[in-house]
Amino acid sequence: MRVKSRLSPYPILDNYGDDYVNSSFDAEYEMTTQFSEIYAKIRFHLENKEIEELIKNEKAQYLVHVECPSTCFRMKFSSTENEIEFKLSSVNLAKILEIRTFIVLTQDIKNFKSVDFHPDYLGETFNLFKHQIIAIGTGKNYILNKDDRDLESLPSVIQIMKTSDKKGSLTVNTDSDNYIMVGLSEDVYELYARLGKNTYKSTAFSLVLLPALMIVLQRMHANKDDEDYKSRHWFQVINSILENNKQKLDDITIENDTLLMVCQSIFADPISRSFKELDSCSERM
Structure with missing residues (x-):
């Protein structure tokens, strides 16, 4: 899943836009391959108190989207904890595994605002809906070293x-x-x-x-x-x-x-x- 820079009708916390100031959302990866198994541990580092509060109250969650374009394999993992672990079989995978991280809403949110909004959004509030992405974290392309x-x-x-x-x-x-x-x-x-x-x-x-x-x-x-x-x-x-x-x-x-x-x-x-x-x-x- 390739994330493209594009305009959004509401602020999104990411590494390439300026909808937020003094805020960040990053992912740290630990990945290994053993025989036909891929093991992954992803730790999330979030700096934004309003989004942190949403996750704490289970109104939002961390989400990992995993995709292999060559085989059309797709899977997602989600949690309100700041760490997600998963294991995949490489049998149905080839070449590159694209991993992207997000924070998504689990319910509708009315009048959302943050003190770290860009000044252009000063005084603005937003009605957001379940499943909308509110933050995009660090992505990774994992090269599958499958020695067939x-x-x-x-x-x-x-x-x-x-x-x-x-x-x-x-x-x-x-x-x-x-x-x-x-x-x-x-x-x-x-x-x-x-x-x-x-x-x-x-x-x-x-x-x-x-x-x-x-x-x-x-x-x-x-x-x-x-x-x-x-x-x-x-x-x-x-x-x-x-x-x-x-x-x-x-x-x-x-x-x-x-x-x-x-x-x-x-x-x-x-x-x-x-x-x-x-x-x-x-x-x-």
């Missing part, structure tokens, strides 16, 4: 194949230097190949690759000091993905939630995507 090559490298070292092994429906073989072999029993493989192509792609993905990766990371952690194991191509690819996202293999164990958390982060919350896919499919039936 990394995440594309993960499937490249995993091969899903049909197996006649009687150990169960799913097996994971990490003995190869180049590939992780995920084996599916014959009947399960046929279902995976048929349903996983289109209709239940996310669900099939979660059922097979999520548990497989959990097993792989467990083995990597257990063998992290084994030079032969560490030299394998698939080990180096996965370890590189972890390091690029500030995750250490030493810290990933089955003893706490780190193993499950990392696996879900790498695949962009596959459980949630699977249930949404199943829900969507059930609605069409």
Whole structure:
């Protein structure tokens, strides 16, 4: 959402106009990307006692508008607190995330005035309406450093194949230097190949690759000091993905939630995507 400088029938507090004097509204950003998740914390700094009073009485609120023009993704977050935190999946985002901050009214306001109005508005009052913007804060364009090559490298070292092994429906073989072999029993493989192509792609993905990766990371952690194991191509690819996202293999164990958390982060919350896919499919039936 690009904010343009334009005339308004009432005063707006912003950084490029002069409707207010001795007043300001700024936003301070803390943003990080980890795997496919974007984490943001935005702190607001407001200097205007009349607008502060509106927020205190819940007649106005801070609002963050997030948009990715390339994918038409839009979302908003609001609060009467001077800090807003949110998390987004970068799966549906590309290139640039445009973030804009505002203060908007939550109800109609009659005869609004401020001692910090520009002298041109001396003695003036304004009838304002719910949802109107009364302040525009600092914006930010967040560049999405999505290294798609990394995440594309993960499937490249995993091969899903049909197996006649009687150990169960799913097996994971990490003995190869180049590939992780995920084996599916014959009947399960046929279902995976048929349903996983289109209709239940996310669900099939979660059922097979999520548990497989959990097993792989467990083995990597257990063998992290084994030079032969560490030299394998698939080990180096996965370890590189972890390091690029500030995750250490030493810290990933089955003893706490780190193993499950990392696996879900790498695949962009596959459980949630699977249930949404199943829900969507059930609605069409």
